[in-house]
Amino acid sequence: MSPSLPRNFGLILPFALALACSSKEPTAKSTSSASPDAAPQTAAADPKALLDDYLAQTPAEAPRLSTEITGTPGALPDTDISRCQKTGWSYFECAQVFPDQGREWVRWECAHGDPPQHRAILCSRLAEYLHQGIGGPRQPELASALFDRQCQPDEANYYGSCFVAARVLMFDDPDRALEFARRGCSSETESPGGCSSLLPRLEAGLKSRKVIVEQVEGLAGVTVGSECAVWLWPTTPGSCGARLACGDLVLYGSEESSVPCKEDGTGGEDMTTAKDGDPAFRLEEGAVSLRDDDEGTLGAFSFEGRVE
Known part of the structure; x- marks a missing residue:
């Protein structure tokens, strides 16, 4: 389960073992001349x-990465930059504790990494x-x-890349x-194992239900009466x-989240x-509630909504 980040990227992607042997090591401080989220300087549309x-x-x-925690401290006590870098930020906790460094590192690897x-x-x-930001x-x-x-068929890791795209976009653009x-x-031998659940789910249609916020505390930007x-x-x-x-703002879950449920959809x-x-999550007939403590990514909050 995952608070706001996909858990299968959070534990280890099926392809992450190929990253563990990376010899690149971090040093103490980021000195990269370009921010990992800098917008391209071009007029091209x-x-x-x-x-x-x-x-x-x-x-x-290669960027020299700061060891400063830029995300949520304590997501995993033994999380460190070296471990995250060697595994290409494949662990969920790495993205929680060091999100800024992760974005800088994966950008560099995408531009200059090797092998293909x-x-x-x-x-x-x-x-x-x-x-996801x-x-x-x-x-x-x-x-x-x-x-x-x-x-694209001529790209390395074609099946895996297509699978990741499907997983990330499944809620925003099913x-x-x-x-x-x-x-x-489409391959019996090279497609990721997660295809057995992801493809049927998308083919069946992944539909959302509207929620009107009735009570909320601790969530900036979410107000009573707003729509979720x-x-x-x-x-x-x-x-x-x-x-x-x-x-x-994802308050709960991902494509890999799992909760006990009944046949009636609660x-x-x-x-x-x-x-x-x-977070704690509950969906009853006509109502949904959510709450978390201060160890969560979003901090302590409570949420109640009416399901329409």
């Missing part, structure tokens, strides 16, 4: 041209960071162009996610995936981040 400029502006020298398989994996991760502002146009570039999933899941969305979908008998989002659990790593 074409997303592909924007992406080309964005990667071309990435310094050739390694670079392709990190390019997909960069697209995910750009789409991890370690910097959301840049969905760049993310979209990068997903399109990586999900139709496009389905196109990516069909490509990424909730998803609950069956995964295995007695278990469902769940997600609740208010605009770009479900949830009552453990906050300190107990199981994500």
Whole structure:
């Protein structure tokens, strides 16, 4: 389960083992001359041209990463820059504790990394960071162009890149996610194992339900009367995936989240981040509630909404 970041990128992506042997080591302080979220300096409107400029502006020298915590401290006690860098930020906790450094590093790897398989994996991760706004502002146009570039038959890690694009886009653009999933899941031998659940879910249609906020504390930008969305979908008998989002702010869940549920489409659990790593979530008939303690990514908050 995951508070606001996809957990399968949070534990280890199926392709992450290829990254563990990286010999690149961090040093003490970031001295990169270009910010990892700097916008491309170009008048071109074409997303592909924007992406080309964005990667071309990435310094050739590997960034020297700061060891300062730029995210949520304590997500994993033994999380350190060296571990995150060697595994290409494949661990969920790395993106929570060091999101800024992760964005800088995966951008450099996407622009200059080697071999091609390694670079392709990190390019997909960069697209995910750009789409979700991890370690910097959301840049969905760049993310979209990068997903399109990586999900091509002549690219290294073709099936894996298409799968990642489908996974990341499944809530924001399910139709496009389905196109990516069909490509990424078209091989009996090379497609990721997650295809067995992702593709059928997208083919069946992943629909949200409108939520009107009735009570909220501790969430900046979320107000009483505002509109959010909730998803609950069956995964295995007695278990469902769940997600609740208010605009770009994901309060709960990802495509890998799991909560106990019933056949009537209700479900949830009552453990906050300190107990199981994500907020407490409950969806009843006509109502949804969410709460977390101060160890969560969003800090302590409570939320109640009416499901329409």
